[in-house]
Amino acid sequence: xxxxxxKLASLTIDREAADxxxxxxxxxxxxxxxxxxxxxxxxxxxxxxxxxxxxxxxPVEVVIASPPVAKQLGETVLNASGYVVARRSATVSSKxxxxxxxxLFEEGMSVTEGDxxxxxxxxTVRAMYRLSNSQLDAARNALTEIxxxxxxxxxxRTRVRSLLEKQLISAVxxxxxxxxxxxxxARLNVAFSNxxxxxNNKQLHQQDLNDLVIRAPFxxxxxxxxxxxxxxxxxxxxxxxxxxxGICTIVDMNSREIEVDVSETYINRVHSxxxxxxxxxxxxxxxxxSRVINIVPSADRQRASIKVRIAFEQLDPRILPEMGIKVRFxxxxxxxxxxxxxxxxxxxxxxxxxxxxxxxxxxxxxxxTQKDSSVPISFTRLRHQLxxxxxxxxxxxxxxxxxxxxxxxxxxxxxxxxxxxxxxxxPDENLSCTYPFEGTLKMENNSNKxxxxxxEACYDMLKTVNAYLF
Numbered sequence: 001x002x003x004x005x006x007k008l009a010s011l012t013i014d015r016e017a018a019d020x021x022x023x024x025x026x027x028x029x030x031x032x033x034x035x036x037x038x039x040x041x042x043x044x045x046x047x048x049x050x051x052x053x054x055x056x057x058x059p060v061e062v063v064i065a066s067p068p069v070a071k072q073l074g075e076t077v078l079n080a081s082g083y084v085v086a087r088r089s090a091t092v093s094s095k096x097x098x099x100x101x102x103x104l105f106e107e108g109m110s111v112t113e114g115d116x117x118x119x120x121x122x123x124t125v126r127a128m129y130r131l132s133n134s135q136l137d138a139a140r141n142a143l144t145e146i147x148x149x150x151x152x153x154x155x156x157r158t159r160v161r162s163l164l165e166k167q168l169i170s171a172v173x174x175x176x177x178x179x180x181x182x183x184x185x186a187r188l189n190v191a192f193s194n195x196x197x198x199x200n201n202k203q204l205h206q207q208d209l210n211d212l213v214i215r216a217p218f219x220x221x222x223x224x225x226x227x228x229x230x231x232x233x234x235x236x237x238x239x240x241x242x243x244x245x246g247i248c249t250i251v252d253m254n255s256r257e258i259e260v261d262v263s264e265t266y267i268n269r270v271h272s273x274x275x276x277x278x279x280x281x282x283x284x285x286x287x288x289x290s291r292v293i294n295i296v297p298s299a300d301r302q303r304a305s306i307k308v309r310i311a312f313e314q315l316d317p318r319i320l321p322e323m324g325i326k327v328r329f330x331x332x333x334x335x336x337x338x339x340x341x342x343x344x345x346x347x348x349x350x351x352x353x354x355x356x357x358x359x360x361x362x363x364x365x366x367x368x369t370q371k372d373s374s375v376p377i378s379f380t381r382l383r384h385q386l387x388x389x390x391x392x393x394x395x396x397x398x399x400x401x402x403x404x405x406x407x408x409x410x411x412x413x414x415x416x417x418x419x420x421x422x423x424x425x426x427p428d429e430n431l432s433c434t435y436p437f438e439g440t441l442k443m444e445n446n447s448n449k450x451x452x453x454x455x456e457a458c459y460d461m462l463k464t465v466n467a468y469l470f
Contacts, residue, residue: 078269078329080308082260084280086321088218088252091226093245094120095211097234100227105248107225111216118247120212120233129205136198143191150184157181220252223321251321254397258290258310260327264299267306270329271295273388276310281324289313290327293394377466379435382420385469386413411465422461433458 098120105117157177163169227233227244234243258278262270274292293309300306310327312319386392392401392413399416412421418437424430431454432444443454 075331076328077331078262078266079326080260080262080329081324081326082258082310084256084319084321084323084325085259086251086253087255087257088220089249089255089321090217091246091249092117092214092217093235093247094214094233095235096120096208097232097243098212100229100231100233100244100247103225103227103229103247105222105225107222109222110220111222111250112219113216115216116213117216118214118227120214122209122212125205125208125212129202129209132198132202132205136195136202139191139194139198143188143195146184146188146191150181150188153177153180153184214247216250218250218252220250222248223251224249254315256312256315256319256321257293258312258325258327260308260310261300261303261305262308264304264306267295270308273394274332275330277328277330278310278312279326279328280319281326283318286318288316288319292329377462379420382411382466382469383413383418386411386420387415389469405465405468409461409464422458422465424457424461429457431457431461433461435462 100118101121102119103117105111111117157174157180160169160174160177164171164174225248227247232243233247234245236245270292272292272294276290276292278288278290280286280288290310290312293311296307296309298306386401386403389401389403392403394401398414400412400414402410402412404410408425410423412423414421420435422433429445429449434442436442441455441458443458445454449457
């Protein structure tokens with residue numbers, strides 16, 4: 001069978017054509033893939049790149065020129081630690097040696113001055129008191145007997161004198177009657193002396209009885225109980241360990257203050273009446289306002305320190321004696337209305353707003369309103385000067401400064417209320433003028449002067465105090 005070569009040739013696959021056709025199809029496809037890959041890489045690079053911050057123009061800072069400001073006041077200049085102490089504390093004992101029979105107190109009990117704390121055995125002393133009382137009765141009875149005999153002798157002398165005038169008896173009998181009267185008068189004087197001795201002896205034994213009753217010397221709180229009934233107590237140590245020298249310890253809680261030791265290196269940062277802040281170790285979040293009372297004028301050679309006394313502005317039951325405490329000494333803070341006088345400025349009361357009261361004449365002394373005057377009397381300035389005057393005396397029980405101008409005139413500034421009281425103790429009058437923080441003038445006088453005369457006297461006293469301070 002013969003094969004048709006032409007038909008066989010038509011069945012042959014053209015390799016070159018197929019390769020060229022396939023190559024022409026692949027090239028565009030690869031190009032598209034490469035393009036997409038490049039775009040993806042470009043997008044990934046763009047998104048992963050951290051953009052650099054666009055530089056911004058720095059704003060111009062405008063500074064307003066102003067006068068130089070003083071250093072911030074109220075800052076801490078020194079820290080110190082110390083203890084709460086009671087300025088008035090006493091270990092109570094008896095005046096005599098004796099056995100305790102009754103104890104009438106416990107720790108923590110409040111007592112008032114004169115309260116009975118304990119009693120000692122008084123059996124022997126009471127017997128001696130009864131004996132002295134009997135001796136006094138006997139002396140008085142003897143005095144009565146002598147008085148009766150003297151009256152009889154005087155009547156007898158009168159009768160003898162009458163008979164002698166009638167010449168019925170001799171003069172010897174009259175002399176005898178006179179001698180009897182004088183002898184009885186002498187015995188009467190002795191009897192009077194014996195009565196006085198007996199009375200004094202009775203008072204002495206009464207005092208011995210009183211000494212066996214132990215009383216509180218002042219008002220306060222009992223912080224320790226040192227003796228029990230049946231024990232012997234004595235004002236002095238009698239040797240051995242069975243005799244007590246004290247029965248209890250009493251503390252006046254109104255006399256609590258702070259004592260701190262400040263190094264000699266930093267004592268120049270402390271001065272009298274300086275404001276401080278105290279923090280008890282038991283209450284670290286409680287800041288207690290306080291101020292310096294004074295610096296004890298003596299140094300401890302071994303510790304190179306000086307003791308400083310600090311007063312609490314207000315006492316609190318949580319403040320107990322012997323508690324540890326830390327103190328911050330503050331920079332002086334004169335306040336908004338402080339008056340600079342070359343010394344430390346004293347802060348004005350800031351509990352409430354005050355209208356500055358200025359007096360220009362005695363007609364304005366009751367209203368005390370603010371007025372413009374070239375020579376005013378300002379109560380604000382008076383308060384500052386009274387509080388910072390070196391001769392002013394601080395009274396903690398009244399929270400006031402007292403300044404004695406002389407033996408007659410004195411001025412007192414009450415820091416808690418802001419009142420000013422001026423007192424004049426002249427021989428012919430005793431005038432007290434009180435200028436309250438709010439309100440009008442209050443006057444107290446024991447004379448018969450009119451209100452106008454009292455106002456004039458108060459104004460003269462006010463001018464005297466103002467001239468003394470300024």
